[in-house]
Amino acid sequence: MKKVFNPTVWLTVFVIVGTLGFLSGVFDPEAAATDTWGTGNVLEHDATYELALQFAFLAFPLMALFTLIFIPGRQVRARILTAITIGFLVLPISFVSVFLSNGAEGNGLEFWIPFTIILATLLFISGLRNWNADSRSNVPSSE
Incomplete structure (x- = not known):
């Protein structure tokens, strides 16, 4: 089971999925605003807010990428992965909850939650299963 929940693998999956998902809103924030608020209900500044949210969400895959590049060791990566996950879970769900309680149509939001x-x-x-992993795992040998 530890191979399935290897933090390096899940950090990589998160970088790919997160970057693809969040960049879609960066390239077309007007469509993201229309999907969220509905046609005819989009204000001038909504696309700007959607773009800002996409960049805020992009911070999570970037943290995961830097962890993959600069942080060796299964245990440390697992602990960072756990911390990233908590933020990743809280931020989008809180935004969507606020949007839906303030008149957002939620087109597509039902899928993303x-x-x-x-x-x-x-x-x-993955983070919890490797929380106390051997800290020397995934560290290149000096030989």
Whole structure:
């Protein structure tokens, strides 16, 4: 089971999925605003807010990428993965909850909430399963 929940693998999955998901809103923030608030209900500044949110969400895959590049060791990566996951879970769900309680139509949001929860759960399990892993795992040999 430890191979399935290897933090290096899940950090990589998160970098790929997170970057692809969040960049879609960066390239077309007007469409993201229309999807969220509905046609005819989008204010001038909504696309700007959507763009800002996409960059805020992009911080999580970037943290994961820097962890992969600069942080050796399964245990340390697992602990960082757990911390990233908590933030990743709280931020999108809180934004969507606020949006839906303030008149957002939620087109597509019904998909992203369960997807976010499933991905975050898998990331969190990976972090917890490797929390006390041998700190020398995944560290290149000096020989």
